Amino acid sequence: MSRMAGPDRTPASLTGRGSAVVSVARADSLIDWLQASGRGDQDAFASLYDAVSSRVHGLVLRVVRNPAQADEVTQEVFLDIWRQSARFDPQRGSALSWMLTIAHRRAVDRVRSAQATTERDSAWVAKNQDTPHDSTAERAERSLDAQRVRNALDALTDTQRGAVELAYFGGYTHTEVAGLLDIPLGTAKTRIRDGLIRLRDSLGGAR
Amino acid sequence: MSADIHSLSGAYAVDAVDGDERVLFEEHLALCPECRVEVASLREAASALADLTRAETGPDVRRAVLDKIGTVRPLPPLVQRPAYDTATEHRGIPTEEVGTVVRMPRRHVLTWAGAAAAAAVVGGVTWQQFRPQEEAQLTAAEKVIRASDAHRFQQSVDGHTMTIVRSPAMRRAVLIAEGMPAAPKGKDYQAWFDLPGRGMVSAGVVRPDASDNVMVILEGDAAAATGAGLTVEPTGGSPAPTSDPIMLIPFT
Known part of the structure; x- marks a missing residue:
């Protein structure tokens, strides 16, 4: 539209x-x-x-x-x-x-x-x-930014990525994430942390 | 603190914690420089995810924001305060291993929402930057919280956790709250100690800071008190409670 x-x-x-x-x-x-x-x-x-x-x-x-x-x-x-x-x-x-x-x-x-x-x-x-x-240049830059982040996300395991996305984009607590993924309580917390650490390290390498 | 609380850093960084976990973890953060660095770095990483979801605001939103800021005064910067100042504008509260955590059932009659119904709850930024916590700069409130005999008592009021940390040895107690809206116009929150033989004795007026946070030393002999309460009173406080308590915590 x-x-x-x-x-x-x-x-x-x-x-x-x-x-x-x-x-x-x-x-x-x-x-x-x-x-x-x-x-x-x-x-x-x-x-x-x-x-x-x-x-x-x-x-x-x-x-x-x-x-x-x-x-x-x-x-x-x-x-x-x-x-x-x-x-x-x-x-x-x-x-x-x-x-x-x-x-x-x-x-x-x-x-x-x-x-x-x-x-x-x-x-x-x-x-x-x-x-x-927005302008073409801006769109291009946006798409580069997004691509960089998508590449970094690829470094996460599927389970880490799922947990991080439910927490960050879904706004769920780690307890709710555990329930949604049907995994033990402590596991969601660990996946979120491990996923963010991997995202951080992967972004750092891409800069 | 335990490895267990440390492992909350990721969930905390992306707000995937509930209110109690947030309070506990922020107390831990104030003591743990490693976790502060880690949280900052994980927030940086999470922020990059916003590159995936960019969406323009409509012109109405931009206009409304730029109109409104003209009527809002920016807050002054946070500065290091002298040690005698017990008010606080941040919630990074250092604590040693605390003793028994007593969770009280909800006993309040009024919720904050009710008590402060007239107050527009603009809400505070709850994200705070942690200042370096150096021994020499401990506020009086922080000293109470770090006392070796400090015990913590908590109660949920309207979904928010109110915490009282009491050190009988120091004869002091600190009230900590977050997300506590300003009292309605013409009213103040007032804290009370329940003193044997004397009943409810004022422990001072409590005013949330601009971010709706409270960390304040209660006035009076916390060691003698058998409990503490909080009511909404006319501005400046009352000699005795004139309304039902929104919080009532026994020190047992």
Whole structure:
């Protein structure tokens, strides 16, 4: 489904959403924007949003599934990032990982609180999986990024990959993962850890 | 701590833990630099998975976010505080091997959701970065938690774990909570010690930080107390409880 180029797209690309900026939106820029945000710089935050929102929102949507709820969670995540921006410490990890950790936790919290009262909304609304509205260069870079991660995932055993995906994308606890896979309680925990370690080492080698 | 808790690092890194496990593991994290490094590296790796699921937000979301930030003040950075400051903004709580863990049945009458119904639960970022925990920088609360005779008592309130760590030798107790929304407008949370012959005596007003976390030393003689409670009181607290406790934990 094609998406309307909303009124914000034009000013956004003028202020730096274009492929050139995204392709140089490397760790240093993210840190600079985050730190400027901590001082109240809303333009820096807009740049930050444009650089990371597709990752944040894509992850949230994958975990939460319901597009309307995912939109809400994504908003909450960015408000949190804004509020907490001065507390990011580059000594302790990358800016992207910090932001995605916030996003993942919020998404997981949402599905767990939702499942306490109601069945998880199983409707996967395909139309919301919009074709990203971006340039060829950006698409190419995205596909390279994704390919690198897929290659790294190939290093995991099938059982490790299954456990990691249920935990990360499914938002299940290791206990629930054990139940879903019908394996002993401690085993899911081990598979998740071993799988992440292998993913980490494999990504490290691919950089 | 045991190898068993260490093996939770992966599940913790991807939020695949329940509330109790999270509290336990974060206490362990504060003491275990190896686990801190491992968790950070596993989170880095997990974050790469987001490259597989990218999806643009609609223009409405972007506009809403950029509109709203204009009305929200960014929090100040976390700074090392002097040792006498017992308030906390992070939940990395060091502890030695704790003694008996007593799990209490739910006895509260009001849930947090009820007690704080008027408060908009914006929710806090629960992910925190751990600061170096050096002996010299231990806060008073941390000293209680690390005391060799520290015992922990826990109760679930509205799905969140509240923990009291008490050291009879230090005559102090620390209240730890996460995901605790701010009290409704015009109200405060107030802690109480149950003292034999005196009943409920105020142990101080308790205010969650901006991330909805609490780690605070309770005022008064924790060694003499036979239990602790938490109520919602008018701002500034009351001389005696005026509402049903949302938490009531006997020290037995």
